[in-house]
Every structure is written in C-alpha cells, then in structure tokens.
Amino acid sequence: DIVMTQSPLSLSVTPGEPASISCRSSQSLLHSNGNNYLDWYLQKPGQSPQQLIYLGSNRASGVPDRFSGSGSGTDFTLKISRVEAEDVGVYYCMEALQSPFTFGPGTKVDIK
Amino acid sequence: EVQLVESGGGLVQPGESLRVSCAASRFTFSDYWMHWVRQAPGKGLVWVSRINSDGSNINYADSVKGRFTISRDNAKNTLYLQMNSLRAEDTAVYYCTRGTLNGFDIWGQGTMVTVSS
Numbered sequence: 450d451i452v453m454t455q456s457p458l459s460l461s462v463t464p465g466e467p468a469s470i471s472c473r474s475s476q477s478l479l480h481s482n483g484n485n486y487l488d489w490y491l492q493k494p495g496q497s498p499q500q501l502i503y504l505g506s507n508r509a510s511g512v513p514d515r516f517s518g519s520g521s522g523t524d525f526t527l528k529i530s531r532v533e534a535e536d537v538g539v540y541y542c543m544e545a546l547q548s549p550f551t552f553g554p555g556t557k558v559d560i561k
Numbered sequence: 562e563v564q565l566v567e568s569g570g571g572l573v574q575p576g577e578s579l580r581v582s583c584a585a586s587r588f589t590f591s592d593y594w595m596h597w598v599r600q601a602p603g604k605g606l607v608w609v610s611r612i613n614s615d616g617s618n619i620n621y622a623d624s625v626k627g628r629f630t631i632s633r634d635n636a637k638n639t640l641y642l643q644m645n646s647l648r649a650e651d652t653a654v655y656y657c658t659r660g661t662l663n664g665f666d667i668w669g670q671g672t673m674v675t676v677s678s
Binding site (some may be wrong): 450488490492497498499500503504507509510541543545547548549550551552553554555 | 598605606607608611620621622623625650658664665666668669670671678
C-alpha cells in the first residue's frame, strides 16, 4: 500500500498571509498517462470533506483561485495564497493511483 | 442539487451486523464508481471500499476485507455497505462519496456507526 505523509500536521496562519502544506507519497503517483493521481480535500469543522484539488494541480469546481496544487511523482504541495477565516479545517491529501486509496494524516489549519 | 444521503447507522454490539445505505439523487447514479470512506472519532479519513458502475469490480481495505460487503442497486440509486462481525475499531462516521476521474467530487453528510457493549 502507498503511504502518505503530510507536513506540518498543524498550522496557525494570520489572515491574509500565505500557507503551504507538503504531502509525500511512498511511491510515485505519476501515471504513464502523464497525470499525477494526488487529490486534496478539506474538512471544515463539523462538515463532510470537500474536494479542493484533483490530479495534483486542478482546482475543483467552485474552489477559489487562492488555492493551488503543485508537484509530481512523490512530492506535492498545496498553497493558499492568502488565508481567509473560512479556510480553517483539516486538509488531507489522498493518493488515487491504486486501491486501497490512502489519505495523509491531515494538516489542521487554524487562524491566529 | 446533486446529493448523497447516508442512513442506517446506529449502536450495535461487537460481533453484530449492520447495513448502511447511501441514496443518490440528481445525477445518473449508474454512471459512477462509488466509495465508502470512514472517520473514527477525532481521527483522519480512511478509505474503506469501492464499487464500479455495474457492480462487477469491487475493492476493500484490508481492515474490512471478509467482513464488509459493498453493493449497489442502480434501479434504486442506492449504495450499500453490509458490515458483519463488527468490532470496536469499526466505530466511525461512514461517508459515501462519488468517484470520478477527477477525484471524489460529491460527499454525503455521513452516518455514525458505534460498536460497543
């Protein structure tokens, strides 16, 4: 099984400041079709998870452009250009290359 | 609005069985892979199982293999998870989610399953 790690595990950010979360996989998530099968999800307090980024760098429908995903192979990054109060929650990366799909441990983001 | 609504959760004793359901609406259910993801209290997300559009391709996490069975009824637009031989460590909120080539794009609100004596 692919093992996913994230860092940091918690992050306290001042509104308007940028934030960055790293995600690493134990195996390459780069498929022969050129896609990286790495997704990002946000779970806001008391809510179900919601999709943020798919295939490494594509914003899901309705996701603000302050969110961006990058990386390839085994190293990926989620960036928030200017954190807003509504961005608090736990961010998870997930490999979607092969079953069993595995999530990272999550990064808890709160506001200073 | 495209929607997934889980139901069937509850309190059961260790060793007992429970079936949770996920009703889909406002999309062509039979076109999509569907997944179950669970979250133990205060813990992270864990993928549980998936089923393809016609039910012919199924996968499970090792932790539930042999005990849980995923199925679907496309005529009823409903996904199921039959959980047998339940253990305390199966206590979690169970989410159904729609799988696409572009990730898990729709999630239900979850149903809580508690396994305790």
